[in-house]
Amino acid sequence: MNPIHQHCGRFQPVTTRRDFLKKAGAGFGMLALSDLLASDAPMAPRIAHFPAKAKSVIWLFMEGAPSAVDMFDPKPELTKQDGKRIKIDVFNGNPGPLMKSPFSFKQYGQSGAWVCEHYPNVAQHVDDFAFVKSFYSESNDHVPALYQINTGIPRAGFPSAGSWITYGLGSENQNLPGYIVIGNNQGVKGGNLNWSAGFLPTTYQGTLFRAGGTPVINLKRPDGVTREDQRAQLDLMAKLNQRHLDAHPGEAELAGRIQSFELAYRMQAEATELVDFSKEPAATRELYGIDKDETRSYGSKCLMARRLVERGVRFVQVYSDGEWDAHSDLNGNHKGHCRATDKPIHALLTDLKRTGLIDSTLVIWGGEFGRMPVSQGNGGRDHNPHGFGMFLTGAGIKPGTSHGELDEIGYRAAVDRVSVHDLHATMLHLLGIDHKELTYFHNSRRYRLTDVAGEVIRTILT
Numbered sequence: 001m002n003p004i005h006q007h008c009g010r011f012q013p014v015t016t017r018r019d020f021l022k023k024a025g026a027g028f029g030m031l032a033l034s035d036l037l038a039s040d041a042p043m044a045p046r047i048a049h050f051p052a053k054a055k056s057v058i059w060l061f062m063e064g065a066p067s068a069v070d071m072f073d074p075k076p077e078l079t080k081q082d083g084k085r086i087k088i089d090v091f092n093g094n095p096g097p098l099m100k101s102p103f104s105f106k107q108y109g110q111s112g113a114w115v116c117e118h119y120p121n122v123a124q125h126v127d128d129f130a131f132v133k134s135f136y137s138e139s140n141d142h143v144p145a146l147y148q149i150n151t152g153i154p155r156a157g158f159p160s161a162g163s164w165i166t167y168g169l170g171s172e173n174q175n176l177p178g179y180i181v182i183g184n185n186q187g188v189k190g191g192n193l194n195w196s197a198g199f200l201p202t203t204y205q206g207t208l209f210r211a212g213g214t215p216v217i218n219l220k221r222p223d224g225v226t227r228e229d230q231r232a233q234l235d236l237m238a239k240l241n242q243r244h245l246d247a248h249p250g251e252a253e254l255a256g257r258i259q260s261f262e263l264a265y266r267m268q269a270e271a272t273e274l275v276d277f278s279k280e281p282a283a284t285r286e287l288y289g290i291d292k293d294e295t296r297s298y299g300s301k302c303l304m305a306r307r308l309v310e311r312g313v314r315f316v317q318v319y320s321d322g323e324w325d326a327h328s329d330l331n332g333n334h335k336g337h338c339r340a341t342d343k344p345i346h347a348l349l350t351d352l353k354r355t356g357l358i359d360s361t362l363v364i365w366g367g368e369f370g371r372m373p374v375s376q377g378n379g380g381r382d383h384n385p386h387g388f389g390m391f392l393t394g395a396g397i398k399p400g401t402s403h404g405e406l407d408e409i410g411y412r413a414a415v416d417r418v419s420v421h422d423l424h425a426t427m428l429h430l431l432g433i434d435h436k437e438l439t440y441f442h443n444s445r446r447y448r449l450t451d452v453a454g455e456v457i458r459t460i461l462t
Helices: 017-024 033-038 076-080 122-128 142-151 161-169 191-195 227-247 252-274 282-287 293-310 330-355 420-430
Strands: 056-061 105-108 113-116 129-135 179-182 207-209 315-319 361-366 388-394 401-403 413-415 439-442 445-448
Touching (some): 056 293, 056 330, 105 122, 113 122, 122 330, 129 420, 142 191, 179 191, 179 293, 361 420
Parallel strands (some): 056 315, 179 207, 179 315
Antiparallel strands (some): 129 388, 361 388, 439 445
């Protein structure tokens, strides 16, 4: 197992509120690495700033950027002006005319939310959703936009939201990472920098899981090596590594490696069991679409996400396969992604309700930006950072609500604009963290996940 890329989530918290406040000062403040490593206490939730509504997060990440006006936010004026040319700046140049959605829409539930024809299963849950329709981002290129949606900053090197959250709250499971990423089948643009711990100790970086087979590459114990032999090897290696750490105090990377070997040892049995769905009832496997080719992949990921949060994993990010990056044939692209994700997402939300986990789990759906109202190529749409939408549901979310609006053609966030920092502030708030107080001191300055200007989106909260 490569400890740098595969470990995550285990830290040693202080054991009492008095010790915590003494070390952390006002708010969370800066915790010295030596404090984190010195304690022998098992990984456990830290003290939050106020009572939390959510204990965990499942982020259904639709990489490549779904089109707002083709999914949940139809624009009659766009339909009316279909074919008209307007002055507009686009990422790839040569914008086409305005293009109406190729999909039909219906209103669902008591809230009357609009959903496109290809998401009928997700549509059954709209009365539990809070739609946020007025997001904007700073970059129109996938990689920096992915970095920003994950870290708040549109360039590499900063801690991801999942890393900040596990730094602030830890995890309730000592045998699994606190932050797990279930990736797509072609590799996420920008790679593991999207779930990096940045300048935080590497203990808090995301661990990439696969949805089938062995979830973590090289996790399985080699044939011919007993668990007792492996334990003895790890004990010897830990002694040698600790000597080196004692001689080089403050090396966060080395400390993270030491902890990663222990976590890998504990993960071997539990991680393998995670992807064994044979003990799940046949009705559950059918609900997630695991028996169908087009839904098997994302259905397996969504089922694994449920199994992870019920085991106490704090933050799970579930990437869709392929990309919603419809520069041509938006009709075929989005239709295919809807087929692959509609039933699995419906199953996840249904299952979270059935198990009661929805009361402690925040679920987020969305991509890194949106798509233009004008056409590109053969019926496609270009990147649009100026306006896009997401929905949130679960713990602490006010059901059947909507916040913000795009302009009349779906180009820019026009009413109650929402930044990526606002999303992160809201997520932290639901987890019991004041986003202005969760800080880390690095290179002579104090950092936060959110810009100080980030604001909690209170209109969508209970």
